Amino acid sequence: MAFSNFEHEHDDVVSEINMTPMVDIMLVLLIIFIVTVPVLNHAVNVQLPQARNQPAQPLPQKIEVTIDASGSIYWGSERIDEKTLHERFASSARQNPLAALHLRADEKTAYAHVARVMAASQRAGITRVGFITQP
Numbered sequence: 001m002a003f004s005n006f007e008h009e010h011d012d013v014v015s016e017i018n019m020t021p022m023v024d025i026m027l028v029l030l031i032i033f034i035v036t037v038p039v040l041n042h043a044v045n046v047q048l049p050q051a052r053n054q055p056a057q058p059l060p061q062k063i064e065v066t067i068d069a070s071g072s073i074y075w076g077s078e079r080i081d082e083k084t085l086h087e088r089f090a091s092s093a094r095q096n097p098l099a100a101l102h103l104r105a106d107e108k109t110a111y112a113h114v115a116r117v118m119a120a121s122q123r124a125g126i127t128r129v130g131f132i133t134q135p
Helices: 020-040 082-095 111-124
Strands: 062-067 073-075 078-080 100-105 128-131
Touching: 062 082, 062 111, 073 082, 078 082, 082 111, 100 111
Parallel strands: 062 100, 100 128
Antiparallel strands: 062 073, 073 078
């Protein structure tokens, strides 16, 4: 065993890092981590109820009407007159009361043409109207 005597007064600076305390601390932390991890993953076993899915409700039908610059009315891509427009609005409202009107109108279309189409849809019972525009 080596003992130091106090006869030599060496005040030399030790320039090495003493790793022993750091290794001891890391080992203690590792043991604590190993012990606590199984406790954190503890789960309660329960019987979950069974559920039955209902069929999804169909999305509301959309009616696409286009009005060009001259005031002509198109149902989808088919050109129709105002009488046919009233009939189709009425039949669509009977088939699906949640139907929505998607209205496309040329920017040069007179407002009177758009107002007539909106009034016809309202009389038929179609209250949901959307204006389709370019972003």
